[in-house]
Amino acid sequence: MDRTNCTFCHLIRDDAARWVARGPVVSAFAPLTPLAPGHTLLIPTAHWADIFETPPEVLAHTMALVQQVATTMRTVLKAEGVNVLSASGPGSEQSVPHLHFHVVPRWPDDAFSTWPTERSRHHVADDPVTQLAEAMTAAHAR
Numbered sequence: 001m002d003r004t005n006c007t008f009c010h011l012i013r014d015d016a017a018r019w020v021a022r023g024p025v026v027s028a029f030a031p032l033t034p035l036a037p038g039h040t041l042l043i044p045t046a047h048w049a050d051i052f053e054t055p056p057e058v059l060a061h062t063m064a065l066v067q068q069v070a071t072t073m074r075t076v077l078k079a080e081g082v083n084v085l086s087a088s089g090p091g092s093e094q095s096v097p098h099l100h101f102h103v104v105p106r107w108p109d110d111a112f113s114t115w116p117t118e119r120s121r122h123h124v125a126d127d128p129v130t131q132l133a134e135a136m137t138a139a140h141a142r
Contacts, residue, residue, distance in 0.1 A: 079105030
């Protein structure tokens with residue numbers, strides 16, 4: 001699949017997502033149906049189908065942002081842990097053929113296991129996507 005037909009490439013091109021972070025190499029946004037408050041998807045900004053074709057330097061940038069978002073979730077959303085979930089390639093149940101990582105904050109009362117089949121019961125005061133986005137912006141301003 002080329003980037004003209006890619007759902008995630010459309011989001012980047014059309015600025016059509018709730019962004020947690022945007023950058024020239026990697027971006028992060030809220031999925032339409034989050035598994036938990038603050039659930040975030042991280043994608044290379046350029047189109048790479050999966051982990052197998054993604055250049056190591058792009059993957060390194062992507063994983064650095066995965067770590068930063070996870071740490072921000074622990075600090076801002078008071079998550080006690082995170083699940084980092086990804087599927088790569090046709091045999092993996094990869095839903096969108098653009099490399100992506102789900103970072104899902106976890107709490108003892110969230111009522112699901114990995115790979116989640118249920119939505120979290122945990123509630124966060126205020127909007128968790130806004131909280132994450134603001135914290136990410138503040139971290140980059142330092």
